[in-house]
Amino acid sequence: MYKSIIALVASATMLTACNSDLANDQEKPKENEQQKETKAGPEKNKWSSLPEYDEIIEQIGDKDYTLNKETDNDDKRVFLIELNGEKQYKTIFIKRTNRLKIIEINGNGEVYDKIIQ
Template sequence: MNKSMIALIAAATMLSACNNDKADENGGRSVQTTDENQTQTENEQQKQPTQTETQSSPKHEKWSSLPEYDKIIENIGNEDYTFNKETDNDGKRVFLIELNGEKQYKTVFVKNTNRLKIIKINGGGEIYNGIIK
């Protein structure tokens, strides 16, 4: 209950601060926004991905719902990789990731512990080994 009150007060404070900035931008004149304009702005903000979200390549849509996908892309970048599933059983999922037909990375996701290992093939070694949420 206290957290929601604090969040509500913080949101109200931020909104009033934003309204003051608008007045300053318009030579001190207060600007009224209609509910329609505010809803449109909120919808536009919801459509834009935040910095923490990754946009999956159309080629990756098949894999983007996997729990390890975002962490893989965060570590290797969002290039035009081809994900080749080597193993997917009750215990683990293994991908070989290629770029332009050459194997670049191997990932191992241990399902019961949520541990992900990302290995760069051809001398790079392990680039990530951690538990993802």
């Protein structure tokens, strides 16, 4: 009697252990796929709520830019925008007047200087 109870408990434990490994294996690819899809996503989502974001992307294009916030105080917000580790643009957003300036660092100088709505 004791042998059959021990065998039943042992087989139930092994079946439970095998099922949990299978469940973990099926979930891992989903996590990896999600990380690949959202690798650049969090940064874009992080800044996309800013009033100047859409105008910046419209002016410089939607490449794989990295936005580095240099200053964000009550008066202005300054970003340095990099592409492949090289600084490409500097943006200055004056909060009181909603004026956006975009400056190309290695070339044409001021690209954009307008009040945005």
